[in-house]
Amino acid sequence: MHGGYIVFFQQLLDSWVFSWIILPILIFMCRIFDVSIGTIRIIFVSRGKKKLAPLLGFFEVSIWLIAISQIMQHLDNIACFFAYAGGYAMGNFIGIFIEDKLAMGTLIIRIFLISDENEMKARLYKAGFGVTSIDAHGMNGAVKIVYTVIKRKDLSKAVSIIEECDPKAFYSIEDAKSVNQGIFPKTGKSGFMEYIKPGK
Known part of the structure; x- marks a missing residue:
């Protein structure tokens, strides 16, 4: 019985279908x-993320070795080359998609305003975001720069507030590698907005 399975798998491995x-x-x-x-x-x-990155690297290289070893054993098979390249392209897309869904990390938003910033600050405060503003001077005169540090998952909420308050506002967004203290929105068990400080 076992011999029959071995013969079947050997025939499958040698077939054009495989x-x-x-x-x-x-x-x-x-x-x-x-x-x-x-x-x-x-x-x-x-x-x-110093602990997770090496672990993921181990699995990444292990799987890559399996793929490249099969390519080297079937250099005359053009379908394998297309599969290798196609998998690379799709892997990038899926990796970015997964990271977007995980929404890890924090972002810094800088908002440059020539109009009154009080309404925007009040709306951001009400939504649970910490806000800092400073006076500055640009090419066209005095401006207000409003800073807020947010969790990546809250980006769409913060941007919608900014654009509702001032559709013409200029703002920039960049990654914050680490954050020691800050005020962020968090929905507690009661369902209301609370303020938290990371690390506490």
């Missing part, structure tokens, strides 16, 4: 997994 359909699909899937993991690993490195 070489031109099953193997390229496996390589394609391996590339998706290893590139997706690699994309997330790079993001974790930039976020300072």
Whole structure:
């Protein structure tokens, strides 16, 4: 009975179905997994996740070795090359998609205003965001610069407030590698907005 299974699998491995359909699909899937993991690993490195990044790197390289070893054993199979390249492209897309859904890390938003900033500050405060404003001078005269540090998952909420208060406001967004203290919105058990300080 076992001998029959061995013969069947040996025939499958030697068949054109395996070489031109099953193997390229496996390589394609391996590339998706290893590139997706690699994309997330790079993001974790930039976020300072020192424990998770090496672990992801181990799995990334292990899966990549499986894929590249199959490519080297089937250099005459063009379907494997297309599967390898296609998996790389799809892996990047999926990795970015996963990172976007995880919404990890914090962002700094700088808002440059020539109009009154009080309404925007009040709306951001009410939504639970910490806000700092300073006086500055630009090419066209005096401006107000409003700073707020937010969690990435709250970006759309903060941007909607900014654009509702001043549709013409100029603002920039960048990653904050680390945050020691700050005020962020958090929904507690009661469902109301609370203020928290990271690390406490």
